[in-house]
Amino acid sequence: MLFRYYKTLVAVVRSDREGSAYLYGGEEMGLWCMVTLLRNMPARRESEESCPSQVFREIAKKSSNKCKLFWRKTLMWNCLVWTSAVLGIFCSFVFSFVMRRCTFAKCYRMLLFRPDLIIFASQNNWGRKFGDYFGGDKQFSAVDVSRVYSLVIRSAYHIVDINNKPSQGELEDKMLFHKRGTESGLPCVPVIDPRDLAPASDVEFPLFTKPRKLQWGQGVMKLESSEQQEFQDIVREGSDFAEDFVIQKKLENIPQLSEYFPPDAPLCTARITTFFHKGEREGSPGVVRVLESWIRVGASGALADQIENGGSTFAVYAETGVVWNGTTTEKMVLGEPHLEPTLTSAPGATKGIAGHRLPFWQQCLETVREAHMKLAPDAFTVGWDVVFTPTGVQLMEGNLMSMVALHIGMRYGSMALLWPESPLMWLALSGWLLNKDGGLGYTAEAKAKKLRSVASTLRRDIRLAVRERDAARKAVLKLKTGDIEGVASSDKLRGLQTRLMLKEGEVHGMQVELDAVE
Secondary structure (H helix, E strand, C coil), rough: CCHHHHHHHHHHCCCCCEEEECCCCHHHHHHHHHHHHHHCCCCHHHHHHHHHCHHHHHHHHHCCCHHHHHHHHHHHHHHHHHHHHHHHHHHHHHHHHHHCCCCCCHHHHHHHHCCHHHHHHHHHHHHHHHHCCCCCCCCCCCHHHHHHCCCHHHHHHHHHHHCHHHHHHHHHHHHHHHHHHCCCCCCCCCCEEEHHHHHHCCCCCEEEECCCCCCCCCCEEEEEECHHHHHHHHHCCCCCHHHHHHEEECCCCCCCHHCCCCCCCCCCEEEEEEEEEECCCCCCCCEEEEEEEEECCCCCCCCCHHHHHCEEEEEEEECEEEEEEEEEEHHHHHHHHHHHCCCCCCCCCCCCCCCCCCCCCCHHHEEEEEEEEHHHCCCCEEEEEEEEEECCCEEEECCCCCCCCHHHHHCCHHHHHHHHHHHHHHHHHHCEECCCCCEEEEEHHHHHHHHHHHHCCCCCCCCHHHHHHHHHHHHHHHHHHHHCCCCCHHHHHHHHHHHHHHHHHHHHHHHHHHHCCC
């Protein structure tokens, strides 16, 4: 494993050179993302100025002090080159064989190849909860380690995309998004020109205003009267406030969905993340696929529907628009994240949303695919916020950096079942990065050779996953048949059923991958 790690690390460091190795999958791209982030601290000035996404703001924040930046990068490079490899053996041995709290091979493998998953587990304090030293052993399976994607990986290819086409960062500007979306014939939520708000006596309150260039519900305000100071700042001629914010009418949730939301819920939107899959043959235009889809249900009285603001998020079957299960931040941090998502009803709602088919779903899919082709042809992934109206759907905004499904407890298995195109993400990403500045520089021969190896590994992993699925199925059946009086622990049964579902998804997802690779 250690030899393979250093061989992969060398290939990753040299990956942008012409004729380099072909990188594929979570382990290789997990290392690639760490190297890419290090190489882009500080970020290029043009990219940082053109794209206001959270990634570039965080990089700017951490790069402001040159001395701290130097030591931070030195420490991270040392971790990649030797610290994780050497100290990781000792730590993994102690926690696996002495304390018996994790599996040595999987933990050491994760420490070497998937530091992005360790970062995610550590941020949620799962190490303390699960008893292993970074919290990922119980949360992630061996298939997850090699195939699940993360926010760190998304951040890395986002930086490469912006470095290659800085102007695409304008998609994050909500005012420009509305302007270009409307010009392209896309249904967009209308934006109000501040000059149309005078005289104030003609304005229909309430209104909503939010920063043009911030994400995740930051800075959202409700304007309720002409006496409000924020409203006066907006309508004042020459105001900087008017230049930095967008104004929209307060939109209401449609009656078909209101019973599934808590009382006084904010506008609840669907988030559909699409990715661009280039054609394998020269001249092929490629296709836009769905990577993730969920609906956000805001908390009662909140201004925004994000899970970080006390709301809940429910995964949605991409092909049908039927709601699956959801979760909350509290469940992910304080509950049992390895069993999530389990929520079937939003907190405070009168009716469970799980199993309900969202309206206008086919129109949702057609709209976001068209939007990706027209508004973001130079971005690998875009997260689209979709609003449901009585007559159809409208686009609220597009996000070049959007949250990933790991944050609601999804793993590779559940993603593959709900979002059948998501297993194609690694094949699409490697093709997308070809010949980009900071991307990959492999040849067709290197790709063909590597994909033969990938196909062989997939076949082996599928056989193993099938055995584990069958074992999980037998365990569930044994518990049910031996528990005629229904006294068995519900937590034990739920854990086995969750494992069975994930294993079924892993088998299905890897088969989809294998078919595409072959």
